[in-house]
Amino acid sequence: MEIDAQPNVSKVSLKDFNANNFNRGAGKVKEVCWYIIKVVFFLSPLPFPSSVKAFLLKAFGARVGSRVILKPRINIHFPWKLDIGNDVWIGEEAYILNFEKVIIGDNVCISQRAFLCGGNHNYKDPSMPYRNGPITLLDGCWVGACCFVGPNVVIGIDAVITASSVVTNSLADNGVYRGNPAAFVKYRW
Incomplete structure (x- = not known):
C-alpha cells in the first residue's frame, strides 16, 4: 500500500456550526425547569409512580394517554415534543432525544435502554448543520x-x-x- 505524500486535510469546520435556526419549542426558563424536574423525577433510580411522571410530562406540554408505565431513569429531552398513546410501557434507561416530534401510539412497548434519536447532522456540509427528524411508533409495536x-x-x-x-x-x-x-426476519402474526 502506497502512502500519499500529501497529508489529507479535514474539511470539517465546527466553528461554523449555527444552531440559531433550530426551534427548541420552548423558552430557556421552561427548558431549565424541565431539566430540574427530569433529574429529580425521571433520571432518578427511585420508582416514582408513573401517574406522577405522566402528570409532570403533561404539565410541560406532552400528550400522555391512560395507563402509561414509565420506569425509572427515563431520559426525555423535550416533553413538549412528545405524544404518548394509551397503554404504553417505557422501560428503564430508555432515552428519547426528541429534537423533533416523537409520536408513540397505543399499546407500544419501548424496552430498557432503547434510544429514540431524532437528532442528526448533515455530514456532507463542513459546518455539520442539524438534520433532525421526527420518529413515529405506530400502535402495537415493540422496540426491544x-x-x-x-x-x-x-x-x-x-x-x-x-x-x-x-x-x-x-x-x-x-x-x-x-x-x-x-432487516425483516418474519411476520409477527
Missing part, C-alpha cells in the same frame, strides 16, 4: 432492549424490533426485524 431508532423513521403497526437492532429506515407493519441495519 438497547435498540437505536433514528430520525425520520416510522415503525409499523405491530412491528417488533429485536434487542440491539439499529433502525435507520421506516419499517412495515407486522414484521419482526433484527440486526444492523434492521
Whole structure:
C-alpha cells in the first residue's frame, strides 16, 4: 500500500456550526425547569409512580394517554415534543432525544435502554448543520432492549424490533426485524 505524500486535510469546520435556526419549542426558563424536574423525577433510580411522571410530562406540554408505565431513569429531552398513546410501557434507561416530534401510539412497548434519536447532522456540509427528524411508533409495536431508532423513521403497526437492532429506515407493519441495519426476519402474526 502506497502512502500519499500529501497529508489529507479535514474539511470539517465546527466553528461554523449555527444552531440559531433550530426551534427548541420552548423558552430557556421552561427548558431549565424541565431539566430540574427530569433529574429529580425521571433520571432518578427511585420508582416514582408513573401517574406522577405522566402528570409532570403533561404539565410541560406532552400528550400522555391512560395507563402509561414509565420506569425509572427515563431520559426525555423535550416533553413538549412528545405524544404518548394509551397503554404504553417505557422501560428503564430508555432515552428519547426528541429534537423533533416523537409520536408513540397505543399499546407500544419501548424496552430498557432503547434510544429514540431524532437528532442528526448533515455530514456532507463542513459546518455539520442539524438534520433532525421526527420518529413515529405506530400502535402495537415493540422496540426491544438497547435498540437505536433514528430520525425520520416510522415503525409499523405491530412491528417488533429485536434487542440491539439499529433502525435507520421506516419499517412495515407486522414484521419482526433484527440486526444492523434492521432487516425483516418474519411476520409477527
